[in-house]
Amino acid sequence: MTDSFAAATADAVTAASADSYARIVAALIRVTGDWTLAEDCAQEALTLALQRWPREGVPGEPGGWLMTVARNRAIDVLRRASVERRKLAELAVLALADPGPAPAAEELVDDRLRLIFTCCHPALALEARVALTLRTIGGVPTADIARAFLVSESTMTRRLTRAKKKIADAGIPYRVPTGRALTERLPGVLAVLYLLFTYGYNADGRPAFADEAIRLARLLRQLMPGQGEVSALLALFLFQHSRRDARRDLHGNLLALDKQDRLRWDHAAIAEGLRALAGTTENGPYALQARIAACHATATSADATDWPAIATWYDRLAGIQPSPVIELNRAVAHGYAHGPAAGLALLAWARAGGALDDYPLAIAVEADLTARHGDRDRAAALFRRAAAAAHSESERRALLERARCEDPRQRRSAEWSRESAAMPRQPESGPARP
Structure with missing residues (x-):
């Protein structure tokens, strides 16, 4: 087996994992109610793929192959544990179903959405929600999550175990809320993705986490196409992340926005962000932030930036989501739009409460x-x-x-x-x- 073939096979497993991991875990959680079992079976399927695909070739339906292996593994584990007949019967029905990830299998799509809302349930601490989302939906190794949170792997394992136990003990429902409950819960889900993106986008953050936040935002937009704030959040991520390769000079030093080489920005990501934002007519907090980011992303130079428009968007954002950091950014925008004296005046007002000292x-x-x-x-x-x-x-x-x-x-x-x-x-x- 050549190195190039092995690398291609590994890439195929990685691609199948990105496409199917959350789908497999979500389906098994729905049937078994056992988070650990679902994750273990999904991981074992990926491990087996790495062992067998180099010898046997990549199957025509990689996602379906992984689903079948994970499902059969779950059946074996439950049989050995003598689990009640009802769960075995449900798994037997699942085993007879078409293993392929056919788009018509709406229940599987719903499973992924249910999983996102369960991981982001407000009964869990915000940090636990982020970690659980990374581990369960993204399949990120616990060790990588631990490093991002600056704790040991054993500590993060315990935190994840406690979060899953709380879901089980508190009877947190494995479902997508509807009506008013959906309106109340969706901002919390978006806040988790926003925090996840921040962990990757910060100056010394982990870029893979920003990539994962973008992937999950795309998935959420696919599953909830009518939610404008979901599209706006995706657009915001894409605009910000489009600058990732231009944020440092040749020596690794950070470059401010006006010093970056705009030819190095990811213009395909900017175009995708503009398309996502174009379908958003509302002016929620993420839509306003995305419009601000779009002004930067579409400016051909620092001097061409539409600072008066940015200042106006920040005025609106401060009106619906007041916070010291937003007021700080508003001061920056007015400082460039209307002169430094105007910015300093707004900054003094923003710092009056002492939160920014x-x-x-x-x-x-x-x-x-x-x-x-x-x-x-x-x-x-x-x-x-x-x-x-x-x-x-x-x-x-x-x-x-x-x-x-x-x-x-x-x-x-x-x-x-x-x-x-x-x-x-x-x-x-x-x-x-x-």
């Missing part, structure tokens, strides 16, 4: 607006203060670079060094999150 991005925003207002000495000091409070090494380096650029003494020294050494200037980074 130690927030590094708030300090960095004040520094940028102060520099643009003409006080570069104070701006340099503020950038250094923001760097000291930064949560990641990447952000700290970017803020210190801005401080050096604003400090007149550092600037003169840098200019002398460049002239004497004939070295190009290091790109500078602004306070805006890349």
Whole structure:
């Protein structure tokens, strides 16, 4: 077996897993009510595929093959455990069904949607919802989830076990809510996906988690095509993630939005985001954020950015979802749309309650607006203060670079060094999150 054939087979297993893992787990949970059994059987099917497909070839219906193997494994386990006849009978009926992932099998589609809403149930802590979504729907290894949450694998295993036990003990229904209940629950589901995306998009985050959030948002949009906020959330993810390859320079340093090479943005993702947003007429919080992101994504240059429109969208967003961070971004938008003095005035109002006092991005925003207002000495000091409070090494380096650029003494020294050494200037980074 050649290395290329082995790699192709592994890619086929990965693709089948992405397409079918949640479908298999959801179907087995519905029938058995046993989360651990469902996940174990799905994982065993993937392991068997890695063993057999290189020898036997990739089956014509990879998803159906995995479903059959996982289902048969569940039947074997339940038989050995002498589980009640009713569950065995239900599994026997399932075993006789067409194993292929036919689009007409609406019950399986419903199963995936039920699984998403169950993992994101508000009775669970928000962190548990994110972890359970990653593990159960995305099939992300527990060790990877543990690293993202900065805990040991054994600790994360216990957390996941407790979350599943709470679902069972509390009798949390395995279903999609309807009517008013759906309206009340959907924002919580979207918040989980948003937090999942953030874990991947942050300066030192795990990009695979952002990819998983996008995949789940696409799935949710497919399952709930009439929900405008779902489409808007997907659009927001795509606009933001389109910049992933342009956010750092050749040395790995973060680049602010206005310093990025826009030719390196993922324009196919931007186009998909625009299509998703085009079908959204409502102005919920995710739709407004997506429209703001679209203004950035479609601008041909930093100077061409429609800051007055962005400021207007932030005014509306602050009206329906007020928060210190939104007010901070609103100050940035008004600072670029109407001048730094307007931005500083809004920033002072946003900081009046004290919620942003130690927030590094708030300090960095004040520094940028102060520099643009003409006080570069104070701006340099503020950038250094923001760097000291930064949560990641990447952000700290970017803020210190801005401080050096604003400090007149550092600037003169840098200019002398460049002239004497004939070295190009290091790109500078602004306070805006890349």
